Amino acid sequence: MKNIAIFASGSGSNFQAIVDAVEKKEIQANIRLLVCDKQEAYVIERAKQHGIPSFVFTASDYVSKHEFEQAILKELQANEIELIILAGYMRLIGETLLKSYSQRIVNIHPSLLPQFPGKDAIGQALTAGVQQTGVTVHYVDEGMDTGPIIAQQEISIAANETKESLQEKIHALEHVLYPKTIKTII
Numbered sequence: 001m002k003n004i005a006i007f008a009s010g011s012g013s014n015f016q017a018i019v020d021a022v023e024k025k026e027i028q029a030n031i032r033l034l035v036c037d038k039q040e041a042y043v044i045e046r047a048k049q050h051g052i053p054s055f056v057f058t059a060s061d062y063v064s065k066h067e068f069e070q071a072i073l074k075e076l077q078a079n080e081i082e083l084i085i086l087a088g089y090m091r092l093i094g095e096t097l098l099k100s101y102s103q104r105i106v107n108i109h110p111s112l113l114p115q116f117p118g119k120d121a122i123g124q125a126l127t128a129g130v131q132q133t134g135v136t137v138h139y140v141d142e143g144m145d146t147g148p149i150i151a152q153q154e155i156s157i158a159a160n161e162t163k164e165s166l167q168e169k170i171h172a173l174e175h176v177l178y179p180k181t182i183k184t185i186i
């Protein structure tokens with residue numbers, strides 16, 4: 001069984017979908033660690049409810065990205081983590097983690113990459129007025145949402161779509177696509 005760590009910064013609905021799939025044995029893995037960069041993130045509560053240990057840090061407590069990634073790396077190594085899953089982790093992964101986990105970091109992004117990388121991909125799609133958007137799962141490299149694509153799925157944007165309704169559709173899609181893709185990778 002692979003030991004995995006999930007990195008998240010927010011509510012953690014994707015974290016929850018992955019935990020559920022592991023608990024149902026749809027994914028053969030041990031979720032050994034949550035890494036979170038926001039003390040108030042709801043994902044921490046979700047981890048507690050499932051007995052998953054958390055490493056929660058505040059980036060500004062460290063002098064550099066290298067320093068906090070060293071602290072993360074120590075936790076990953078102590079837990080013998082083999083695969084990192086980013087689930088709404090709103091930071092660019094730096095050289096320290098990329099070097100140790102080359103080809104072993106996966107991310108989900110709420111657009112059809114290479115369209116709309118970076119923050120607020122859903123808002124970007126609405127502003128651009130496109131009729132299709134979607135979700136991408138990809139390996140992480142040094143760029144912003146640029147690594148090799150593993151899976152993509154499209155959805156249509158309705159004429160009367162709001163940010164809330166589109167976000168809901170995207171989340172529903174992510175909660176199916178991400179566990180399914182992680183299962184394949186593992």
Ligand code: GAR
Pocket residue numbers: 008009010011012013014015087088089090108109110118119120121145170171174
């Ligand atoms: C997800 O929609 C994910 O695709 C997005 O953050 C959301 C996290 O939601 N990630 C990015 O935008 C990364 N660039 P969640 O906390 O409910 O899982």
